[in-house]
Structures are given as C-alpha cells and as structure tokens.
Amino acid sequence: MNSKxxxxxxxxxxxxxxxxALVLFFLYKIQSVIVYIAVAAVISLIGRPIVLFLRRKLKFNNxxxxxxxxxxxxxxxxSLIGMFIPLIADQGKNLALLDFQQLERNVDDLYQQITTYFEFNNIDVEQSIKDSNLLSKLDFSLIPNFFNGLVSGLGSFSIGLFSVLFISFFFLKDSQLFENGMMIFVPNGNxxxxxxxxxxIKDLLSRYFVGLIFQILILFVIYTIVLLIFGIDNALVIAFLCALLNLVPYVGPLVSGFLMLLLSMSSNLGESFSAVILPKTTYVMIGFIIAQLVDNFFSQPFIFSKSVKSHPLEIFLVIIIAGILFGIVGMIVAVPAYTAIKVILKEFLSEYKIVSKLTKGL
Structure with a gap:
C-alpha cells in the first residue's frame, strides 16, 4: 500500500x-423545526382514525x-385555552394586588398549625424543618417573575402552534408525504x-396515541370528580395538569401526586389544619390513589396489549432502560420507538428466533 x-x-x-459534523450541527440549529415535525406527526397519527371514519362512514372526500x-x-x-386563560387572568389580577407579607404570614401560620398538630400526636418534626431553614429560603417575589416569563413565552408558542397545525394538515391530507420522504433513504430492493x-407502524402508533388520550381523559374525569366533591378551587385545571403529567411513565404520577397534595393544601390556607386541611387533603389523596389503581390495572394494560401488542412487563423494562439512558424524554418516547423497532425487526429479520419470539403478537 503506497503513501498515495x-x-x-x-x-x-x-x-x-x-x-x-456538519449534519449534526445543521440538525442542532433546526431542532425546533424537528420538534414541530415530530409533534405534527403525533397529531396526524391521532387524527388518522378520525379522517378514516369520516371518509369511510360519512363518505367525506379526503x-x-x-x-x-x-x-x-x-x-x-x-377549549383548553379557554379553561386556562380565566385562571391566569384572575391570578394575574390577584398578584397585582397581592400582599406578599400577608402570603408569607399565611404560609407561616400553616406551618405552625402543622407542627402543633404533629407535636400533639407525639411526632417531632419541627426541629428537622428548622434545621433545614426552609421557610427563610422561600422567595415569594419570584411568583410575579414566573408569570412574566410565562407571558413572554406566548409569542414563540404561537409561532410553534401555527407551524405544527400547518404541518399536521398536510401530513393528514397526504398520508404518503412523510413516507415518500423516508423512502429516499431506503436502499433499492427494500x-x-x-x-x-x-x-x-402507523396503525399501531395511531391506536397507541388514541389510547393515551383515553387514558388521560379517564384520569381527568376521576380527578375532577374527587376535587369537586371536596371543594378544591380550580378543580378542572388541577385535574387536567395532573392527568397530563401521567404521560411521563412512573415519574409523572409521583409529580402529579405531589402537585395535587400541594394545591389541595394551599387552596385552604387560613383554615384549621387538623379540622379542615388535613381531612380534605387525605380524602383527595385517597381519590388520587384510586385513580392511579384504575390507571395501572385497567387503562395501561389495555393500551399496551391492544395497541402496541406488548406485554406490560416488557414495556416496563423498556421504559426503565430508556429512562436510564436518555432521562425523561427517553421514558416518553420509549414505547413508540420500541414498537417501531419491533415492526422493522419483524419485517427484515424474522428468520432469527429471538426476533420471532419478540414479535410474535404483531
């Protein structure tokens, strides 16, 4: 071999x-566009059964x-925006007139009631809370800054929303558009x-995402009923946020549980902790646990077995591994990505025993 x-x-x-390196740099620079395309693809998969129903049953043209x-x-x-905007407007009006010293006194009063209640029951938690110096670290002036940042992000959100809807329309109108683009990279003969x-993949993921919508809807209905029964303020918004967090497997329910606990307690600030706050919060959390049991033993097994045709234990291991490797984002995309990989393996490598076992139900 010569030097040339x-x-x-x-x-x-x-x-x-x-x-x-140039391709990676280019993808990094257009990452927002990639996100728009990914979200539009999900919306088109959710909307695909609706389009097919309208075309086949009601004889609409495409x-x-x-x-x-x-x-x-x-x-x-x-409708969702209409549900949230009045809440944000009311909170903004309240924040403009809010006495943060009074708010701090209310939180401190709640803290004193909690510690007094636990001391009465021979549970000494006050010293540990004092050692952490938690209350002195709370900065209530950050609340208006948070809402200011929220408002400033509405502009970019509007651009992204228009882009996603525009791309989704053409993905639904021409279902072969994305497929034809992907075929450019497929070798001849395949x-x-x-x-x-x-x-x-489109069929399985459509059923999976539609199943997720029903999963969120079931949780939303149960959460709303529980919160309304016990008179928690802004029940619809709290229920929707907690149900939406369930999209993040295993971590989402923990976060939504903490959020519901915190908001249930804060909605009764100024009331007696032992007589009002503690009983209401306990009942709300019992309702939350019942909703999670319904989700874990009914909704999720049905979605995984009927939509992506995978065993719940198989899905559990895939989500855990994806979470370890890629964090929260990996846990969210684990099931769709795993389903797509299984379909591709079945089509191209079905002669291998391990592949035939994994893809037996597809």
Missing part, C-alpha cells in the same frame, strides 16, 4: 467526519375530512417491505 492510497484514505475519513379533523383539534385546543413496515 493512505493519504486518500485519510482524506476520505476526514471528509466523512466533517460531513457528519380534503373535507382533514379540514373537519383539524377544526376538531383546534376546537379542543381553544421499498416494498419498508412500506409494509411503515403502514404497520
């Missing part, structure tokens, strides 16, 4: 590395079915199997 061949090999390797579906999505979005894999 070695030099050409080195130059080719450097060229490949430079091209990879364009009209897509328009009706998008109007339905926009209506749902406006187009047919790739198209079969893609159609199977």
């Amino acid at each position: 061949i070695i030099a050409n090999g080195i130059l080719r390797a450097l060229g490949i590395l430079a091209a990879i 364009t009209l079915a897509v328009i009706v579906t998008m109007i339905l999505f926009v209506g749902i979005l406006l 187009e047919m199997r790739s198209r079969r894999s893609w159609n199977k």
Whole structure:
C-alpha cells in the first residue's frame, strides 16, 4: 500500500467526519423545526382514525375530512385555552394586588398549625424543618417573575402552534408525504417491505396515541370528580395538569401526586389544619390513589396489549432502560420507538428466533 492510497484514505475519513459534523450541527440549529415535525406527526397519527371514519362512514372526500379533523383539534385546543386563560387572568389580577407579607404570614401560620398538630400526636418534626431553614429560603417575589416569563413565552408558542397545525394538515391530507420522504433513504430492493413496515407502524402508533388520550381523559374525569366533591378551587385545571403529567411513565404520577397534595393544601390556607386541611387533603389523596389503581390495572394494560401488542412487563423494562439512558424524554418516547423497532425487526429479520419470539403478537 503506497503513501498515495493512505493519504486518500485519510482524506476520505476526514471528509466523512466533517460531513457528519456538519449534519449534526445543521440538525442542532433546526431542532425546533424537528420538534414541530415530530409533534405534527403525533397529531396526524391521532387524527388518522378520525379522517378514516369520516371518509369511510360519512363518505367525506379526503380534503373535507382533514379540514373537519383539524377544526376538531383546534376546537379542543381553544377549549383548553379557554379553561386556562380565566385562571391566569384572575391570578394575574390577584398578584397585582397581592400582599406578599400577608402570603408569607399565611404560609407561616400553616406551618405552625402543622407542627402543633404533629407535636400533639407525639411526632417531632419541627426541629428537622428548622434545621433545614426552609421557610427563610422561600422567595415569594419570584411568583410575579414566573408569570412574566410565562407571558413572554406566548409569542414563540404561537409561532410553534401555527407551524405544527400547518404541518399536521398536510401530513393528514397526504398520508404518503412523510413516507415518500423516508423512502429516499431506503436502499433499492427494500421499498416494498419498508412500506409494509411503515403502514404497520402507523396503525399501531395511531391506536397507541388514541389510547393515551383515553387514558388521560379517564384520569381527568376521576380527578375532577374527587376535587369537586371536596371543594378544591380550580378543580378542572388541577385535574387536567395532573392527568397530563401521567404521560411521563412512573415519574409523572409521583409529580402529579405531589402537585395535587400541594394545591389541595394551599387552596385552604387560613383554615384549621387538623379540622379542615388535613381531612380534605387525605380524602383527595385517597381519590388520587384510586385513580392511579384504575390507571395501572385497567387503562395501561389495555393500551399496551391492544395497541402496541406488548406485554406490560416488557414495556416496563423498556421504559426503565430508556429512562436510564436518555432521562425523561427517553421514558416518553420509549414505547413508540420500541414498537417501531419491533415492526422493522419483524419485517427484515424474522428468520432469527429471538426476533420471532419478540414479535410474535404483531
């Protein structure tokens, strides 16, 4: 091997590395566009059964079915915004007139009631809380800053929302658009199997995301009923936030439980801790646990077995591994990514025993 061949090999390797670096840099710069496309793809998968229903059952043409579906999505979005905007407006008005010293005194009063209650029951927690110096670290002036940041982000959110809706419309209108784009990267001779894999993935993920919508809806209804029964303020908003957090497997329910506990207690500030706050919060948390039991033993097994055709233990291990490797984002995308990988393996590597075992139900 002469020096010229070695030099050409080195130059080719450097060229490949430079091209990879440029592609990664380009993807980094357009990461917001990639997120828009990903969200639009999810929306199109959720809307696909609706479009098919309108076309097959009601005999709508494709364009009209897509328009009706998008109007339905926009209506749902406006309903959610309509639910949150009055709350934000009221909170903004309250914050403008809020006496933060009085708020701090109310929190301190709640703290004194809690410690007095536990001391009465021979549970000494006051010293540990004092050692942590927790109350002195609370900065109540951060609350208006948080809402100011929230308002400043509405501009970029509006641009992103328009982009997602625009892309979703064309994904629904031309269902082959994304598929044809992906086929560019498929080697010759594999187009047919790739198209079969893609159609199977679309079918499974459509059912999976629709199942998630029903899962959130079931939790939302149960949370709302529990919160309304015990007179918790802003019950609809709290129920929706806690149900939405359930999209994050295993971690989401813990966060939503803490959020519901905190908001249930704070909605009764100024009341007696032992007579009002503690009983109400206890009943609310019992309702939260019942909702989680319904979700864990009914909703999730049904979604995993009927939509992505995977055993719950299999899904559990996949989510845990994805969480260790990629964090919260990995836990969220673990099930769709694993489903897509299983379909591709079944189509291209079904002759291997381990693949045939894993993909037996597909």
